[in-house]
Amino acid sequence: MDKLQAMQLFVRVVDSGSYTAAADQMEISRALASKLVQALEDQLGVRLLHRTTRKLSLTEAGERYYQRVSEILGSLNEAEALASELQADPRGRLRVSAPMSFAIHHLGAAVAEFQQRHPRIELELTLNDRQVDLVEEGFDMAVRIAKLADSSLVARRIAPCRMLLVASPDYLRRAGEPQHPQDLVAHNYLSYTLAARRDEIVLVNGAERETVNLNGSLRVNNGDVIASAAAAGLGFCVSPSFLVWQRLQRGELVELLPHWEIPEIAVHAVYPAGRTLPAKTRSFIDYLVERFGPEPYWDQAPR
Incomplete structure (x- = not known):
């Protein structure tokens, strides 16, 4: 017995309510369809279907088996579709x-x-x-x-x-460069309003961990505007490296507290x-x- 074929046939018999319809869908004879379901029952050691002259109905074991096999065949069809799709030209x-x-x-x-x-x-x-x-x-x-x-x-x-603390050289000449995370409290923080903690940052240096509450004169919902304001000398900000890497290369911004890290x-x-x-x-x-x-x-x- 081809067990996969028998499982597919069993599901089709239940869905159509007919051996004949299921056999036609599988392109096999009705007699072979009946034998396959019988062989499946023999192998499982349980009766799956009540058979009468008028209709087919599921036994309790058949109901449970049908539900599980339907899920398995659905997953198999999905896997086959996925494998085929990988070879297709995406469109x-x-x-x-x-x-x-x-x-x-x-x-x-x-x-x-x-x-x-x-x-x-x-x-x-x-x-x-x-x-x-x-x-x-x-x-x-x-x-x-x-x-x-x-x-x-x-x-x-x-x-x-990577999230970086940055400020312009001109701002640091005027305000002084922080040496410890808590020194940032005295500086003007340019805040990104969509951040989860917009007025608080956590900094880590090995086993040390510092939480700093900040305040400042500017709050913006766009990182580019904040980075531009920092480069113009208004204050310091927390910015992703992908946003400020070129400004750092050009010297428009410098990194603060480089030994301290913001969790990535x-x-x-x-x-x-x-x-x-x-x-x-x-x-x-x-x-x-x-x-x-x-x-x-x-x-x-x-x-």
């Missing part, structure tokens, strides 16, 4: 949500190269620092930069995201759970990992 519209500054600085060139590789994918990139609802708003995936909380989304790490977050690709990931989405995520991770070019640049 179709791909809707992606991404944070504003990361997209402006790094995704422009990236999507150009990606579409050269996959010309049949129509990419729709929406830039927004707000955390969108992927399902409700119809996005296939999102790029998110955070320490992700548990959710119904599947996440794949694209690259690390990461750039992630997230997408809804509970569904087969389309080839178009998988190909874009794979490309982002290839281009940016695990050691992104902005962290390799000399300062």
Whole structure:
């Protein structure tokens, strides 16, 4: 007995309520269909179906077996579809949500190269620092930069995201350079309003850990504006290295307290759970990992 064929046949018999209909769907004779189900019952040692001249009905064991086998066959079909899809040319519209500054600085060139590789994918990139609802708003995936909380989304790490304390040389000449995390309390903090803790930072140096409560004259919901204000000498800020690496190279900004670290977050690709990931989405995520991770070019640049 081909057990997989017998399981498929059993499910079709139950779904159609008829040996004849199930046999036609499987392109086998009714007699063979009956023998396969009988052989399945013999192997299991239980009766799965009540047979009468008028109809078929499931036994209690048959009901449980039908539910489980239906799940198994569904997973098998999904696996086969996934394997086939991987060989297919990715195509179709791909809707992606991404944070504003990361997209402006790094995704422009990236999507150009990606579409050269996959010309049949129509990419729709929406830039927004707000955390969108992927399902409700119809996005296939999102790029998110955070320490992700548990959710119904599947996440794949694209690259690390180092957070740095930075200020301009001119500001430090006027205000003095901090030597310890608590010295930051006396400085003007330029705050990113969408941060989880916008007026508090945690700094770590080996076993030492300092929590610093800050205040300042500027609060903005965009990292580029904050970095520009810091470079102009207004105060200091916490900024991701992907945003300020070129300013650090040019000397417009310098890193503060380099022996102290802000706990690292990461750039992630997230997408809804509970569904087969389309080839178009998988190909874009794979490309982002290839281009940016695990050691992104902005962290390799000399300062």
